[in-house]
Amino acid sequence: MAVLEARESSGGTWDLFRYPGVRSDSDMFTLGYPFRPWETSTSIAPGASILQYVRETASAYGVDRLIRYGHRVVRADWASETSLWTVEVCRGAEAPVTFTTSFLFICSGYYRYDEGYSPTFPGQDSFTGEIIHPQHWPADFDATGKRIVVIGSGATAVTLVPALAAAAEHVTMLQRSPGYMAVLPDTDDGFDTLVSRHVPRRLAGVVSRWKGIARALLSYQISRRSPEKMKSILRHQVTKRLPEGYDVEKHFQPKYNPWDERLCIVPNGDLFKAIRSGRADVATDTIETLTPAGIRLASGAELAADVVVTATGLNLLLFGGMALSVDGVPVDPATKVTYQGMMLADVPNLAFAIGYTNASWTLKIDLVVHYVARILRHLDRSGHTTVTPVAPPDVGELRPLIDLTSGYIRRGIDQMPKQGAHAPWRLHQNYPRDVRMFRLSRLHGNGLLFSGRAVQWTRRSGSFKETPQVGGVVSADPVLAAPRSIAVDGRPVCYRDTGSGFPVLLLHGIGRSLADWDEQHTLLGAGHRVISVDLAGFGGSTALRGRHTLDVLAAWVSRFLDALDAEEELGAVDVVGNSLGGAVAMRLSVLRPEKVRRLVLINSAGFGATVTPALRLIAVPVLGRLLLRPSPKAAYRTERALFVNRSFVSQERIAASVARGSQRGAMRAFREVACDLGTFRGIRPRWRSRLIAEVAAAGKPVLILWGDSDLILPAGHLDEARRLLPEAQTHLFEQTGHMPHIERARETAGLIREFLH
Numbered sequence: 001m002a003v004l005e006a007r008e009s010s011g012g013t014w015d016l017f018r019y020p021g022v023r024s025d026s027d028m029f030t031l032g033y034p035f036r037p038w039e040t041s042t043s044i045a046p047g048a049s050i051l052q053y054v055r056e057t058a059s060a061y062g063v064d065r066l067i068r069y070g071h072r073v074v075r076a077d078w079a080s081e082t083s084l085w086t087v088e089v090c091r092g093a094e095a096p097v098t099f100t101t102s103f104l105f106i107c108s109g110y111y112r113y114d115e116g117y118s119p120t121f122p123g124q125d126s127f128t129g130e131i132i133h134p135q136h137w138p139a140d141f142d143a144t145g146k147r148i149v150v151i152g153s154g155a156t157a158v159t160l161v162p163a164l165a166a167a168a169e170h171v172t173m174l175q176r177s178p179g180y181m182a183v184l185p186d187t188d189d190g191f192d193t194l195v196s197r198h199v200p201r202r203l204a205g206v207v208s209r210w211k212g213i214a215r216a217l218l219s220y221q222i223s224r225r226s227p228e229k230m231k232s233i234l235r236h237q238v239t240k241r242l243p244e245g246y247d248v249e250k251h252f253q254p255k256y257n258p259w260d261e262r263l264c265i266v267p268n269g270d271l272f273k274a275i276r277s278g279r280a281d282v283a284t285d286t287i288e289t290l291t292p293a294g295i296r297l298a299s300g301a302e303l304a305a306d307v308v309v310t311a312t313g314l315n316l317l318l319f320g321g322m323a324l325s326v327d328g329v330p331v332d333p334a335t336k337v338t339y340q341g342m343m344l345a346d347v348p349n350l351a352f353a354i355g356y357t358n359a360s361w362t363l364k365i366d367l368v369v370h371y372v373a374r375i376l377r378h379l380d381r382s383g384h385t386t387v388t389p390v391a392p393p394d395v396g397e398l399r400p401l402i403d404l405t406s407g408y409i410r411r412g413i414d415q416m417p418k419q420g421a422h423a424p425w426r427l428h429q430n431y432p433r434d435v436r437m438f439r440l441s442r443l444h445g446n447g448l449l450f451s452g453r454a455v456q457w458t459r460r461s462g463s464f465k466e467t468p469q470v471g472g473v474v475s476a477d478p479v480l481a482a483p484r485s486i487a488v489d490g491r492p493v494c495y496r497d498t499g500s501g502f503p504v505l506l507l508h509g510i511g512r513s514l515a516d517w518d519e520q521h522t523l524l525g526a527g528h529r530v531i532s533v534d535l536a537g538f539g540g541s542t543a544l545r546g547r548h549t550l551d552v553l554a555a556w557v558s559r560f561l562d563a564l565d566a567e568e569e570l571g572a573v574d575v576v577g578n579s580l581g582g583a584v585a586m587r588l589s590v591l592r593p594e595k596v597r598r599l600v601l602i603n604s605a606g607f608g609a610t611v612t613p614a615l616r617l618i619a620v621p622v623l624g625r626l627l628l629r630p631s632p633k634a635a636y637r638t639e640r641a642l643f644v645n646r647s648f649v650s651q652e653r654i655a656a657s658v659a660r661g662s663q664r665g666a667m668r669a670f671r672e673v674a675c676d677l678g679t680f681r682g683i684r685p686r687w688r689s690r691l692i693a694e695v696a697a698a699g700k701p702v703l704i705l706w707g708d709s710d711l712i713l714p715a716g717h718l719d720e721a722r723r724l725l726p727e728a729q730t731h732l733f734e735q736t737g738h739m740p741h742i743e744r745a746r747e748t749a750g751l752i753r754e755f756l757h
Contacts, residue, residue, distance in 0.1 A: 001644070001709050001735070002099065003063070004089060006072035006320065007113065010058060014051040016113055019137040021163025022047035025155045025265045026360035027184070030212035033057055034366060037209065044186035044267040061610075062715030065708050065732060075323040076104055078348055083385040083452050085349065102385065105372060106352040107365075108320035110402075110416075117313040117411065123289035123296075129306045134160065135314075143168040149295055149303050151287075152311030153179045155264050160311060162270040165279040172303055173282045174295065178254050179264055182219070183237045186267035213431050216359040220429070223258035230258045241272035251282040259358055316412025319352065333417045338401055339389035339447050340437065341427040342368045344417060348388040351375075357402060358429045367431075367438040378443050378450070380640045381633070385452030392447075396421020403429075480521055483514065483540060486567070488560050494540030495533040495560070499525030502756070503570055506532040507557065509579025509738075510615075511638075511670050513539030513660055516578065520741055523749035528756070531573075533560060535584070537669025539660060548669040549676040550687065553580075554587035561595060574756055576600040578741060579713065580673065583691070590694045598701040600752055603710050603738050606691055607724065608717035609682040612641065615712070616682060618674040628670055630661030642738045644709045692724045702728040703755040705748060707736030729755060 009015050014022075024031055028045045032038035036057050042049070058064040074096070076087045087099040116135035124131070132138065134156050144167045150157050153175035165171045223230040231253075238252045254261075266272065274280035285297040294305040324331040326347060336344040341364070342351050353368045355361030375387055398418040402409055419426050424447050428434060444450070483496045496514050498521045506517040514532035521530050536556050537543035544552065564570050574597050577585030582604020589596040605611075617623055627634075635657035639649045660666060678684055695702070702725055706718040715732065722730055731751055733740045741748045 001066055002101075003067045004071040004073055004087075004099075005067050005069050008069050010064065010067060010069075011051045011054055012109070014047050014054060017047060017135065017137070018139065019134040019156070019160060019163075020143070021159045023159060023267070024050060025159075025262075026216075027212045029208040030216065030360035031362050032209075033362075034206075034209060036060070037204075037206075041187050043212075044184065044265065059719060060716045062708060062710075062718070065715060073320060073322045075325070077325045077328060078350070080327050080348070080386075083349070103349045103351075103372075103376060103379075106319050106322075106350070108317075108352075110316055110318055110354055110412075111314035112317040112321075115315060116310075117315050118310055119312060121287055121290050123291060126292050127290040127294075127305075127308065128292045129294075129308060131308045131310060133310050133312075143307075145169050146306040147294075147304050148172070148307045148309060149174050149305040150309045150311050151175075152313070153177070153264075154311065154313060155262070156313075157309075157311040158264045158266060158271055160309060161280050162274040164309075165274040165277075168279070171274070171280045172305075173280065174287070174297075174303065175251075175282065175284050176286055178250075178252050178282075178284060179261060180234050180254055180258050181238060181252065181264045181266050181271070182234060183241065183266050183269045183272075213359070213363065217431060219263075220259055220358045227257040234258065234263075238272065241269045241276070243276055246275075251284050262357055313411075316409070316415060318412075318415050318417075324350075334415050336417045337391050337395055337398060337420050337425055338417045338427075339391075340368075340371065340424045341401060341419065342371065343389045345389045345391040348386045354401070356429060356431070359431060363431050364434065367434055371438045374443060375448070381637055382450060384450040386450070388449045388451070389447055390449045391420070391425060395425045401427065403427075480518060483534075485540075486560070486563050488536075488556065488563050489544075491536075491542040491544075492540075493533065493536070493542075493560055493563075495531060496521060497529070497531050497564075499528050499530045501528045503529040503531060503573045504752075504756070505557075505561070505573045505575045505585075506530065507575065507577040507581030507584050508532070508535065508538070509581050510673055511538065511660065511666070512579075512581075513656070515539070515656060516739065516742060519745040520576075520749055520752075523745060524752065527753065528574075531564070533557070535581070537665050537673075539663070543665025543669050547676075548672040550580075550583055550587055550673070553584050553673070554591050557584060557588050558592050558595065561592075572597045574598045574600070576602065576741075576752065577604060578602040578739060580605055580677075582606060583677070586691055586695045589698060589700055590691070593698055593700075596700065598703070598756065599695075600703045600705070600755065601721075602705045602741055602748070603707060603713055603717075604704070604721075605677060605683065605713060606688050607720040608713065609685060609688075610714050610716065611678060611683050612712045614638075614641070615674055616678065616680045618671055619678060619680050625667070625671070628661065628667045630658050632658055635661070641711045643743050644707070644735050644737045645743055648743060696725055699727075701755070703751065704728050704730045705733065705740055705751060706730070707733050707738060707740045707743065709736060710738045712738040 024045050027043040028038040029043060032053065038053065070091050072090045074088050074090050076085050078085050084100045084102055085104045087101060087104065089097050089099060091097060116133045118133050132141070143164045146168050148164050148168050148171045150160050150171060151174050153173065157173055158181065161171050161173045235248065235253065239248050242248060275282065283297065283303060285299050285301065288296045288298050291302070295303045295308065297303065318333055324347065331344070331347055333344060336347065338344060341354060344350060351368065351372045353365050355364040379385070379387060398420060400413050401416050401419050423437060481496060481498050483494050485492050485494060487493065494514065504524060506520060508514060508516045514534050517532040521532065524530050534541035535553055537548050546552065561570060561573065572595055575585040575588060582601040583606045585599055585601065586606060589599055614627065617627055632654060635654045636649065639653050639657055643649060677687070704718065704721050706715050708715045718730060718732060721728065733744050733747065736743050
């Protein structure tokens with residue numbers, strides 16, 4: 001996976017807009033991420049706080065390491081023959097580069113970042129003051145003592161006026177016509193704080209989120225069904241906050257209905273406070289001309305100004321301006337009908353993210369992302385290579401995708417795709433309804449056509465048929481020594497022992513086996529004695545009579561080493577562990593410090609709480625047992641989650657996975673270890689903090705390797721590892737999943753050899 005960002009920094013809107021007072025115009029409980037809820041009491045948040053929240057979230061989940069800055073996509077062409085997009089990218093003064101991808105997800109919004117809408121006013125060249133567009137706010141601007149006219153009546157103007165009035169001599173909001181304004185508190189009304197005291201934090205976030213959703217939906221529904229009632233409510237809010245006798249009809253009573261254009265939020269009524277104080281006012285008129293000293297209006301009145309701020313809106317730009325084509329034929333999005341507002345009819349393997357206009361933008365984005373994930377999972381599981389929305393002959397009357405009459409929408413409506421009259425070709429602007437459509441609807445028979453085959457499951461034969469793929473599987477040595485058997489506690493243990501030199505012990509992950517290390521036996525064997533072992537209950541090693549826990553497995557590995565010592569003196573070993581094996585390796589180093597020289601931890605458990613939902617569900621009593629039942633389909637899903645490169649998801653690996661799961665005691669061992677390490681909420685913190693503290697105190701040399709696209713233990717765990725073990729050496733593999741020692745076998749072996757030498 002790669003994230004291509006045209007700008008040189010992350011944060012999008014919240015990094016671009018730096019004008020005074022910039023803030024959200026939706027409550028943060030609904031605007032924030034559902035998986036990382038907004039935790040402060042400020043519901044209408046400053047832009048800087050939102051930017052920090054976005055960047056911290058990206059860092060916590062490893063997204064920031066996927067971003068390639070300064071990469072502007074100029075065109076993308078789909079090739080049906082290869083089922084791939086070829087994406088052309090400009091990188092400033094450097095030569096253009098191309099990427100190929102099986103799925104293209106466009107998250108560029110719908111406005112231009114490099115320029116806002118700036119109409120040319122009569123007499124503009126004669127004005128002796130400063131003209132500023134909010135999209136390009138000067139960092140050194142000082143409003144102190146200045147007379148400022150803000151042209152516009154949208155969210156930006158409503159935000160700027162009270163912020164500038166705090167320092168300016170006077171601020172005037174000049175509008176051609178008024179817009180609707182709703183007063184909301186910028187902090188929690190007490191309900192969310194009360195809830196957070198009595199329920200778990202994550203549940204409190206869900207409650208606060210749905211409260212915000214319900215409030216926004218109620219407002220929109222009243223506006224659409226009883227516009228006169230909503231007009232009355234909004235007018236009352238405004239009137240009681242303005243000076244007595246203020247001309248509300250002229251300045252704050254629009255001619256259109258609420259939500260024909262987006263409502264402006266006035267947090268705590270700050271705009272009206274500025275007007276009451278006399279530091280700001282509103283003029284409703286049209287511009288005749290700019291003069292050297294200000295603005296002359298059509299009514300003949302003149303507004304003195306040292307600064308004119310043109311809060312006149314955005315320029316629409318769909319898909320970041322990139323040109324699309326399918327098999328060399330240009331695609332005009334304006335002629336296409338959209339599938340669920342996120343895909344274009346007849347355009348394969350492409351999705352885009354455009355949010356709500358009547359609620360928090362990101363509520364819709366969240367639904368779109370989940371739906372894209374559903375599509376990608378289905379492509380992986382079914383073996384199809386292509387998904388294409390196919391519209392029926394009659395989708396009903398076509399309408400613009402964004403159904404608002406705002407000026408910036410009207411100016412760019414010709415480039416926007418269309419929506420039909422009925423689902424799934426129509427947008428509802430209704431979150432509960434969309435939840436059903438995006439999360440509960442079927443993928444098949446709902447407007448999507450899946451085609452192409454990379455790996456096909458055949459029910460009749462109960463096997464997978466694979467098409468040839470060019471892939472990076474490192475072939476195991478055909479003469480690799482067969483596994484051996486040794487007794488530990490009177491029960492047989494399966495292990496492999498190759499090479500000569502300083503001994504290296506390799507420990508696999510949960511539900512895996514020593515076969516995961518076949519390539520490393522070959523690659524490390526030239527200078528080391530390489531030993532891999534099936535942990536108790538996994539692979540060819542018999543399950544224990546008692547419970548399988550981290551401490552028990554570490555003690556078991558210690559006794560395994562003692563058994564090897566008894567046959568041939570082994571001495572201290574370097575231990576390499578993947579996933580669960582990494583946690584076992586760390587625990588072994590604490591239990592037997594004299595036996596472990598150095599640690600190599602590969603996508604290791606123990607550093608973070610986040611883990612794939614599949615492993616969390618194993619902790620649920622009945623559901624866990626059902627999920628662990630071995631089957632080819634389940635094995636395919638598991639193997640697919642481990643690798644970025646599909647060529648590693650081979651028929652042999654799938655068959656081996658089914659065999660491992662079918663071993664006597666394997667399901668019990670898997671579930672006991674999973675329940676020991678975590679719950680349905682994630683990995684338990686107590687054992688992690690204790691273990692890492694003990695490893696840090698021991699001071700042994702540690703090398704930590706991670707794949708940037710790990711779906712099991714996200715790459716954000718590596719940041720925690722660096723923080724908790726600052727002396728450790730680390731390396732992050734690009735385009736790599738949970739098992740770099742397989743997917744990046746040679747690079748992994750090279751890093752291990754360099755570290756051990």
